[in-house]
Amino acid sequence: MNDFFKKYLGQIGAVWKKLSFVQRAVFVAVAVLALGGFGFLAAYSSTPSMTPLLYRAIPNEQELLRITQRLDQEGIRYQTTEDFRILVDDEKTAQRMRGVLTREDLIPGGSDPWQIFDVERWTITDFERNANLRRAITADLERHIAALDDIDAVSAIIGVPERELFSEDQKPWTASIRVTPKPGSDLVTNRKKREGIEKLVRFAIPYLMPDNITIVDHQGNVLNDFASTADGDRLELTRRELKAKLEYELRYRATILAALQKMYGADRVQVVNLNIDVDTSKKSVKDESHSPILVTPDNPRTPYDESAEEGAKVLSITTQEDIWDERFEGSGYHPQGPAGQEAQIPPGYKDLEDMFGKYSANKVGKTNVVNTTYTNEEKTPWVVTRVTAAVALDGVWKWRHDEKGAVILNTDGSIDREYIPVGDEDLAKAAALVRDAVGYSRDRGDSVTVQHIAFSRTEQFAQEDSDYRSRQQRNIIILSAVIALGALLVLFIAFRFISREMERRRRLREEELARQQQAMREAALRAAEQEGQEVEMSVEERTRMELTENVINMAREHPGDVAQLIRTWLREEG
Numbered sequence: 001m002n003d004f005f006k007k008y009l010g011q012i013g014a015v016w017k018k019l020s021f022v023q024r025a026v027f028v029a030v031a032v033l034a035l036g037g038f039g040f041l042a043a044y045s046s047t048p049s050m051t052p053l054l055y056r057a058i059p060n061e062q063e064l065l066r067i068t069q070r071l072d073q074e075g076i077r078y079q080t081t082e083d084f085r086i087l088v089d090d091e092k093t094a095q096r097m098r099g100v101l102t103r104e105d106l107i108p109g110g111s112d113p114w115q116i117f118d119v120e121r122w123t124i125t126d127f128e129r130n131a132n133l134r135r136a137i138t139a140d141l142e143r144h145i146a147a148l149d150d151i152d153a154v155s156a157i158i159g160v161p162e163r164e165l166f167s168e169d170q171k172p173w174t175a176s177i178r179v180t181p182k183p184g185s186d187l188v189t190n191r192k193k194r195e196g197i198e199k200l201v202r203f204a205i206p207y208l209m210p211d212n213i214t215i216v217d218h219q220g221n222v223l224n225d226f227a228s229t230a231d232g233d234r235l236e237l238t239r240r241e242l243k244a245k246l247e248y249e250l251r252y253r254a255t256i257l258a259a260l261q262k263m264y265g266a267d268r269v270q271v272v273n274l275n276i277d278v279d280t281s282k283k284s285v286k287d288e289s290h291s292p293i294l295v296t297p298d299n300p301r302t303p304y305d306e307s308a309e310e311g312a313k314v315l316s317i318t319t320q321e322d323i324w325d326e327r328f329e330g331s332g333y334h335p336q337g338p339a340g341q342e343a344q345i346p347p348g349y350k351d352l353e354d355m356f357g358k359y360s361a362n363k364v365g366k367t368n369v370v371n372t373t374y375t376n377e378e379k380t381p382w383v384v385t386r387v388t389a390a391v392a393l394d395g396v397w398k399w400r401h402d403e404k405g406a407v408i409l410n411t412d413g414s415i416d417r418e419y420i421p422v423g424d425e426d427l428a429k430a431a432a433l434v435r436d437a438v439g440y441s442r443d444r445g446d447s448v449t450v451q452h453i454a455f456s457r458t459e460q461f462a463q464e465d466s467d468y469r470s471r472q473q474r475n476i477i478i479l480s481a482v483i484a485l486g487a488l489l490v491l492f493i494a495f496r497f498i499s500r501e502m503e504r505r506r507r508l509r510e511e512e513l514a515r516q517q518q519a520m521r522e523a524a525l526r527a528a529e530q531e532g533q534e535v536e537m538s539v540e541e542r543t544r545m546e547l548t549e550n551v552i553n554m555a556r557e558h559p560g561d562v563a564q565l566i567r568t569w570l571r572e573e574g
Helices: 002-018 021-046 061-074 091-103 113-118 126-146 191-204 230-264 347-351 424-438 458-531 539-557 559-573
Strands: 078-080 086-088 151-159 174-181 213-216 269-279 283-291 317-330 357-369 371-379 383-393 396-399 417-420 447-452
Touching: 061 078, 061 086, 061 091, 086 091, 126 151, 126 191, 174 191, 191 213, 230 269, 230 383, 230 424, 383 424, 424 447, 539 559
Parallel strands: 174 213, 383 447
Antiparallel strands: 078 086, 151 174, 269 383, 283 371, 317 357, 396 417
């Protein structure tokens, strides 16, 4: 063994001696680089690898600080990178801390639990492929539902079971959907919208059955439990049918009142009852009818109808006729057994073996065609089956008057009234109008009744009596006031007339006294002048004399003005 190594080393030394200096330098450099590379790989492989705690950056300093403080409390060695990621020693530690952070709600908002599958690897397993498929279906489904106008937010969880070998052992897919309706949306009460979301989920996920879908709102109410809401839907349908029936009856009632109140008055017509029975069941009727075949059609150029003549129509037409005529004569054929053996024939047929007979049969088969009409009709789910109407008409109340036209009053002060009932002819006319208004049909069993009934008008009569008494009292008060005013006016006129007459007489008396005094004074003056005596006059007498002379002179010079002045004085005094 030592000889082998010696021989090998000798060969290497011989080769080394043959190399030049440059070749030796290159060989040494390559050897050094190879040893350095192996040393670096050995050192790197011996260094423990770090595992990311979360698969996303945490740029929020507060969230990053809370997570690192929790790692410090657990005594876990970690490292923070420049892109705000946290690295721990191994995957086991990372999984344990993820559970702790999730339990204490320290996971940053917006983190995707599926990001674990976003890590780039050289290979990918079937489990990761299925997880990515589930993740893609969930994301597309949430985006699809969130695009609806009534949805504010949506969250979906899809349960994908393991594939089994046999289909009977295969567990079904499941889907849990939580939706938040927008404010003002009718998603919770609108069944069509909820059915639309369920179908959207069912057709978006393969192998998913309707029984394995659960859709709830933000309050936890199940939205796709249509089996439990069947009774509510039935009640809602009944409520709508009753509402439509009531609207139908109100429209008929308004038609009747509009027709009769204009003729008899609004307070004399009363619809006691109006009931319309409606059949809301949806029916599909199939009918098959046969009619004669028209052989000779009507010629429009002739004045008569050729199709109504005898032979113009036939019930049927023969398209094929088969006739069979079968005849037989002889003893017939009786099967025999093998040669040399007795035939196996029943005793009854054996007795007829030597008898001679005849047989004949005639048969005729015809194929006829007729006019056949097939009708498949779907009747409307709103058919009036019966109409019942009852209308009451009141008569007319009139006040009684005496021969002078005054209203006759009873002993208690009420108005004496006379009732005039509705005549039979008017009742018949009103019943005809009501029948036409509701579309009366005797075959349908409709019933329309119009009767004359006196309405209770106690309150109306009491109000009329009160108004009449008030009106009479008001008339008496007005008449008394008019008489009093007339008396006052007469007294005032008499007082004015008497006072003016007394004033006129007093003025005439004063004028007469003044005239007499003036005449006496003038007579005295004339007597004094004749006697040549001087008479002393007072200032008032001189002023009165001057005024009198001025008035006399003015009357002579301007008689018109004086007359106008006198008329003005008389008008003012009168």
